[in-house]
Amino acid sequence: MMHHLHMSKQQASPEPPKSEPTVETGNLNPLHQSSNGSSSLWGQSDLFQTGPSLTKLSLSSVLLSQPPPSLVTSAVSQVAPVSMSALVSAVRSPVLQPPTPNIGGPIRRRISDKSALSLAGEIQRNREFYKNADVRPPFTYASLIRQSIIESPDKQLTLNEIYNWFQNTFCYFRRNAATWKNAVRHNLSLHKCFMRVENVKGAVWTVDEVEFYKRRPQRCTTGGVQSKSPTLTHSPTLYGDALNASLQAALGDSNIGFLNNSMSTSTTTSPEKVPSPPLEHRASMEGAMMHIKQEAVPPVLPSSMVTESEGLVHLIKREVLEQGMDGEETEGVGVEVDEERVYGPGASVGTPMDQSHELEEGDEMAEDLSMVPDVVEETLEA
DNA sequence: CCGGACCTAAACATAG
């Protein structure tokens, strides 16, 4: 095992994907074709990561052996006292055994939920790493999809654009296209947080932040689940739990205020368009926000709502179904979603400009996500 | 042990 790690340290960038990772957003389908045996590859590849080719394993291992820069540097240096033990162990272990989940097998411990909040930062920090390393990102498909959409200027992407984002952003997704693409489509259809919208450019996918955060809290909220994850632990993302407490304390009202402000700003910036978010809705939103706060991450909900309620013309998801049936699961959700959907069309009030405005705001928020850790760091250091 | 979240695979339907 370790062998691979040591050797081939230099072929670190040897043959990741035969196709140059230098793909530009838009034109890169280098591997698509290779989807031939791809389908099967991933399933196994995920398990054995590189089962067939040791060379690849080497590569991965090597890369893995040196966790994403930010993962180590930021995590270690940043989060000093907080959850030292956890972080330390997390950071150490990786050295001995690759931190990433991809190697050992299909590790489920992926950063999702609130973790997704800082996913932006995570990706930003390690963009190069993920771009060149054949490492499977420790995020769930849902989180990644969301991220891709959020990163887009219009907060909406076509399926193909999402594919491109995956491939552009992660070297790992330049292989086994059939598999992960299927997963992406599956996720888009499965999760309520992803909404298909008929746009000028055809069908595009958008994210319903409210939904996104709503359906995932449980797992993460219930306790430092994520921090346990090897991948999460050392990730800048995991500020979540461990940091949380100290973070909250550290940040104090100032930052919270910031958060609140951000939220209020976003919520207030679009009051016209989104006719006074129903109280119930707000309540739920706040619920979601609570999670966000806990993670010490900037709010994102508002923007989504806005986005959603904005120029979205046709919301073609399971509205009917939700309304008609499943009153249990989607109960609360359903209601809120419906509400939003109601706004959507009616929100036509929102002008294109408004939309772009909001969208930009959303961008900023996405940026904020990436800076959260820094804020934390500074605060803690101070 | 259970239930929920995820992942992967695959069948099917549709539209271009």
Added chain:
DNA sequence: GCTATGTTTAGGTCCG
């Protein structure tokens, strides 16, 4: 007929 896109279902793993 093929491909891309969507939707569903099913089986498994992991985790709290």
